[in-house]
Amino acid sequence: MNRRQLLQGMVAAALSGGYAARLAAQAATPDVVVIGAGGAGLTAAKELLRSGRTVLVLEARDRIGGRAFTDTSLGAPWDRGCSWLHASEVNPLVRYAREQGFEPYVDRYPRHMYRGTERMGGAETAGYRALNERIERELADAGRRGLDIPAESALTQATLADPWYPMAMAGLTAWEGIEPANFSALDQFHFVEQGEDMLVARGYGALLAHYAKDVPVRLRTPVGRIRWNARGVAVETPSGTLNARVAIVALPSSVIAAGAVVFAPHLPAHVLQAHHDLPLGLMNKVALRFRRNVFPSERAEFWRLRRDDGRGMNYLTRLAGSNVCVGAAAGALAHELEAAGEAAMIEHALGELASMLGGEVRRHFDRGAATAWSADPFARGSYSHCLPGRFGARAVLTRPVGGRLVFAGEHTEQSAYGTLHGAHLSGLRAAAEARRLLAGAFA
Numbered sequence: 001m002n003r004r005q006l007l008q009g010m011v012a013a014a015l016s017g018g019y020a021a022r023l024a025a026q027a028a029t030p031d032v033v034v035i036g037a038g039g040a041g042l043t044a045a046k047e048l049l050r051s052g053r054t055v056l057v058l059e060a061r062d063r064i065g066g067r068a069f070t071d072t073s074l075g076a077p078w079d080r081g082c083s084w085l086h087a088s089e090v091n092p093l094v095r096y097a098r099e100q101g102f103e104p105y106v107d108r109y110p111r112h113m114y115r116g117t118e119r120m121g122g123a124e125t126a127g128y129r130a131l132n133e134r135i136e137r138e139l140a141d142a143g144r145r146g147l148d149i150p151a152e153s154a155l156t157q158a159t160l161a162d163p164w165y166p167m168a169m170a171g172l173t174a175w176e177g178i179e180p181a182n183f184s185a186l187d188q189f190h191f192v193e194q195g196e197d198m199l200v201a202r203g204y205g206a207l208l209a210h211y212a213k214d215v216p217v218r219l220r221t222p223v224g225r226i227r228w229n230a231r232g233v234a235v236e237t238p239s240g241t242l243n244a245r246v247a248i249v250a251l252p253s254s255v256i257a258a259g260a261v262v263f264a265p266h267l268p269a270h271v272l273q274a275h276h277d278l279p280l281g282l283m284n285k286v287a288l289r290f291r292r293n294v295f296p297s298e299r300a301e302f303w304r305l306r307r308d309d310g311r312g313m314n315y316l317t318r319l320a321g322s323n324v325c326v327g328a329a330a331g332a333l334a335h336e337l338e339a340a341g342e343a344a345m346i347e348h349a350l351g352e353l354a355s356m357l358g359g360e361v362r363r364h365f366d367r368g369a370a371t372a373w374s375a376d377p378f379a380r381g382s383y384s385h386c387l388p389g390r391f392g393a394r395a396v397l398t399r400p401v402g403g404r405l406v407f408a409g410e411h412t413e414q415s416a417y418g419t420l421h422g423a424h425l426s427g428l429r430a431a432a433e434a435r436r437l438l439a440g441a442f443a
């Protein structure tokens with residue numbers, strides 16, 4: 001038995017033999033070290049294990065999942081990060097969810113649109129819908145013409161002057177985590193949106209955790225430095241240095257752009273630049289738990305507060321039949337609320353719901369929680385967008401560096417950036433790339 005077979009045996013034992021065996025395998029020198037246990041890193045590791053490679057994932061947090069995490073502390077599952085299974089016809093996690101009994105379902109919740117304290121009528125919502133369709137056509141037109149310009153610049157004056165524009169802009173802002181003056185129309189054009197959005201009652205984070213349950217991960221192990229050369233990689237953490245043949249770097253673009261992990265030697269300038277060109281926008285969520293149902297229906301519903309300045313939040317009520325409701329804010333509003341703190345975010349959401357539903361909401365409020373993805377040192381934002389004029393940055397990060405470093409993460413996946421299935425697809429790509437490099441190294 002050679003060393004590689006021995007390691008593979010240890011990993012196989014780890015997978016069947018529980019935590020102690022898993023830790024033993026982790027101590028050995030793996031073929032591949034994966035840095036970051038989010039959707040991208042976990043997928044890459046699982047794929048490599050499947051093909052008989054030895055792998056260890058290093059994760060800074062005390063849990064896996066990264067930006068995919070289902071919180072159950074309010075008594076009903078709610079996703080602090082991703083919740084919608086987008087592009088369901090081309091999203092591989094939909095099939096996994098079906099096979100594993102997660103019963104994904106299409107989001108067809110009744111929509112209640114409010115403008116201030118007034119429920120929007122049929123004529124109003126029709127005007128709003130018509131503008132959204134026009135925006136879609138104008139953005140697609142810019143994309144087809146290859147215009148790598150701010151999305152807002154791709155819109156006609158008539159669209160920008162439309163009274164519904166601030167509200168429509170809020171939708172675009174939620175998609176990219178930043179207002180349309182700041183992201184590339186061409187990049188958005190290349191996102192493949194095929195199939196209706198779906199949800200899983202147990203949570204998208206829970207689905208990822210289920211998918212990754214057998215992947216060996218060393219938690220509470222922040223990577224500070226990655227040394228790389230023609231012979232392999234040495235990854236430095238507070239608990240020691242791990243050597244491997246190849247590293248899959250599955251960290252958010254913002255973490256690398258901020259210099260939170262040092263590369264020695266430095267990354268090539270164009271690779272570092274690509275990380276800067278794909279910053280993370282912001283979405284934050286507020287979960288509110290009530291002592292009884294304060295909504296008019298016993299069913300889950302979607303409520304939208306639309307304000308004329310576009311700063312209203314969206315709410316999904318009665319999660320999994322519970323009295324928990326989750327609101328979301330994006331872009332500048334999300335930054336302002338996060339800076340104000342958790343209590344202020346909860347108060348803001350209660351105020352909005354009360355404006356739509358009345359004082360009952362406050363009377364029956366029990367407790368709440370809010371996210372702060374911008375201040376989270378291991379995320380530094382919510383999901384990536386491409387700066388205008390920088391289209392192509394995602395493709396740069398699909399190419400390995402020095403035959404030893406492979407990048408993964410939602411930001412590297414042009415067809416599905418900003419999503420969990422994009423992270424998953426990038427993990428599949430990174431695993432294939434790592435296998436190719438290993439085959440070369442062993443030749």
Ligand SMILES: Cc1cc2nc3c(=O)[nH]c(=O)nc-3n(C[C@H](O)[C@H](O)[C@H](O)COP(=O)(O)OP(=O)(O)OC[C@H]3O[C@@H](n4cnc5c(N)ncnc54)[C@H](O)[C@@H]3O)c2cc1C
Binds near residue numbers: 035224
């Ligand atoms: C509020 C919100 C709502 C969203 N909604 C949706 C949605 O509805 N649908 C959808 O598909 N997507 C959604 N997303 C986006 C989706 O969650 C992400 O695109 C996806 O989870 C990113 O996966 P990833 O593996 O690329 O990165 P991450 O999940 O961020 O994984 C990176 C990992 O690296 C770790 N790490 C960081 N620094 C270090 C270090 N120095 N050493 C070791 N480990 C480190 C992190 O802790 C993390 O676990 C949402 C995200 C947010 C925040």
